[in-house]
Amino acid sequence: MQKNDAEGGDVNAAAITQQETSAEERRKQVRDEWSACLTALAETRDRSEFSRLFGYFAPRVKAYILRLGMPDATADEVTQEAMLLVWRKAHLFNAAKASASTWIFTLARNQSIDRMRRDKMPLYELPEEEPDPDHRDMGEHLVIEGRMKEAIATLPESQAQVLHLSYYEGKSHSEIADQLGIPLGSVKSRLRLAFSKLKAHWGEDA
Template identity: 75%
Template sequence: MNNDEPLGGDVNAVLSIAEERKKEMRDNWSARLTSLAETRDKAVFASLFDYFAPRLKAYITRLGMPPATAEEVAQEAMLSVWRKAHMFNAEKASASTWIFTLARNLCIDRMRREKAVEYELPEEEPDPEQRDQGEHLILEERMRDAIATLPENQAQVLHLSYYEGKSHSEIADQLGIPLGSVKSRLRLAFSKLKAHWGEEE
């Protein structure tokens, strides 16, 4: 065997195929969400719920909410998907991005209610959706800055977990590393993020 030959074939080709499959999946969910807005088909909603609800719960739990509360917020987010499907625009965002944004906004509202003393809002609030979008952008910017301080291997698993909503086992499969390594890297990353944000506050 020639030791100079690359192992595993053309890596770029494999990555290209993976990206195409991810795009197909994104387009598929976007098409289903668009269909839901037009048809109000409960079977379409059920498929969206089955796929996204557990991922939303895992995502919300990682944001720091207890599992029971995370499940409640995830279900509330999926009800918002049913009610607001007509507002989805596939040209502006993928279904996944839109649904996770709904969930994140609900988390912000829940945290605001639970920590009302820390959030002294003006009596005349701007439009709630505009307010949430602005707060979301601030949180996203802080998270990006914090992730930029992490070692690459920790930043990678955190990105897959936080932004793509992947489970620990999905991340392990994608990166080809043991499940324990994923959990260890996430623990270290979150520990550093807490320290990073603690220093800023």
């Protein structure tokens, strides 16, 4: 019986190993397919190739940007900007140095940093590259989300309120002012104070 159990364990282990190998092969095929598509776009400037890239990567790029803490409306804008850069800079892509996914998410990361600096959003330590969301480990992002909620909980209610409306509901400063019945300057002042306190909070945790 023990022998049979051992043999069964060996069979199960072999099956799991085979499944893992097959999954990795499929991931490699997907990476190679999109790298070939991006290379073709660089060479031919074929809009159909760009449409394929956009359809696949734009939702993933937006999901990545949203996890960085940007409001939905801003995430849409940054996604459009990042994908436009893919069109404009496709000739710079080198499949020998990086996969299409890594290259595109690096563009998105850089666009996100530029927008965060321009809008005076708190800058956290962003990953150098973002793997395909279909295969990534969510653990790190759950930790970041949890820390973000903890940090917001330390803010005065007035600051937490405007931050929530701006970050999580994607409302403009004027929309927040109208909703809360406060001057536009008060909205901007509360957001500046909130961002400053969040940066200080994260700096102490680092």
